Amino acid sequence: MALLDVTNLAVTFKTPKGPVYAVSDVSFAVGKGEALGIVGESGSGKSVTVKSLMGLLPRTAKVEGTAVYDGEDVFNLPKSRRKHFYGVDVAMVFQNPMTSLNPVKRIGEQLMEGMRFHRGLSRADAKARAIELLDLVRIPDPSSRLRQYPHELSGGMRQRVVIAMALANDPALLIADEPTTALDVTVQRDILDLLDSLRADLDMALILITHDLGVVRDRTDNIVVMYGGRVMESAATEDVFADTEHPYTEALQSAIPDMSMPRGTRLDPIPGSPPDLAIAPRSCPFAPRCNYASDECHTSIPALRAVGDTAVDAASPHLFACFNPRGVAANEGASA
């Protein structure tokens, strides 16, 4: 059974100009100790999806669907359970380490706060654990860092502190929302590798959100590709690359730079911009930018369906939402 099972999640924002359909009909699951990548460009609904799970959305957001964590309904946790759910069972790392830490509190205080609040650790115990955590995220000279303020650390170091903070209470699930987007390219890989090894060492499930399909390629078990607040394709990571069904996934792949490409090869950007989510979707959100769109794509929403031999009840079925699939399913579709 999956650790986290999200089914038919929908998030709608109430705005003065009318509702915005940020996330519609999103389902995915993460098993214990597994890594899931959620991939999509800005506005695809990936951040809103995890923020809804973390209870971080503003009051104007309406959340529908279910999210079951280890048998518990995340959206309807009893008050006593809710008090020690976030930051204990599920923790999160944010996009921008430069703004993720409270500028007026020392690193040590921010690290220890969560343990003391949730587990009532003594100052001394919390301090020992804080040093252990900084060591775990490979920050040199951890004990002297505790007395420093965030502005005294570099961006990469701060993101390590943020990760250490998230790990404080041994979460079973860590959500990382574009954890490297705001960092220097040279630091990005270090942080991603760190997350990867922590997941393995601590037997922790990881949801890694990114706009870069290349980032999740070697670091995740499953991938969900989102666009316009919907799931375009979802499958085991190797299936996504070996048998790409959705034209959007294909387009994302051709945007990944590859060192083996001949010099001077141009990367293919995806033309156009993401859809306006203020309009209730009535067609495939990607259709206006899609090279393979047919009439049907502009008039109805393609339902998620499985690639022939991966049944829906399989561990990670290969699902896609497209009338004109590009991979194996294309031939099946023709024959069906």
Add this chain to the structure above:
Amino acid sequence: MSARVIASRLAQMVLVVVAVTMLAFGSMNFLGDPLCNIIGPICSEDSGEEFAEVRAEARAQYHLDDSLPVRYGRWLGDMATGDFGRSFENGTKVSTTLSNKLPITITLMVYAQILAVLVSIPWAVWSASRAYRAVDKASTVVSFGMLGIPVFALSVLLFWLFAVKWDIFPTRYEDATFGAQLKSLFLPALSLAVPLIATYQRLLRTDLISTLQEDFIAVARAKGLSNRRVLFRHALRPSMFSMLTVFGIQTGALIGGSLIVERYFSIPGIGAEVVEAIIRDDFPTVLAVVVVVTVIFVVVNFIVDLLYGFLDPRVQLDG
């Protein structure tokens, strides 16, 4: 903060105080003949030979034949030794008046600031965490009402309700014990505090609302901290800059307010004294109060500057 920076700040403060004393002393001596303020209408040479001796005596006693810079220097020197001269009005030592009455006024001002801070902070946090909802909008109306009501009207209202009608607080000033003093100063302090409460609440609420949009607040929430903890431990401190700045500036305004309040509530503080002194052209008393008030204002604002560094470690004080 380095010793050099502190030394430089102290030097600046001394300069401010000296400049204020010059202005005050100068204007007091230019606005009319000081001799007339000391001995009254007989100061004029036309008022008859029989008063010539009185005039000469007063001139000698107050060194009025010396030049202005010399008299200023003497006054400053005396003040440095704690001698503020004698009142023109009744000849009592100004330093005695100050030591009797100043503590009452300072108690009143500190009391008002404490009340203002104690009420405004929880109120601002409460309204910022409910920003733009109906309750927050209602509280905005209330705070604007508090800003609009004049201190004298508020004094009358509070006095009538709490001292006369319901008899909760005494109608006259008592200071037999510190408790009695606090009790009898409560209404005057509240009269002074009400506009301050509203000012601080407005400023802090606005800054809190913007702080609550910050990423580190989302991080604190994702850590599963309670809402109260997020608000008070994470959002409050980085949001206090405007409020603190105005806190320092309001110290000056409070002195003006205490003139009215002390007279209305018959509190024997320096405010009531200085009003009398101004009306009677009692220079030594007025000048002494001006100097003391200036020093208090400068010192409070220096402390405010130091507190910026406490609120945010990134703030570096420069000389």
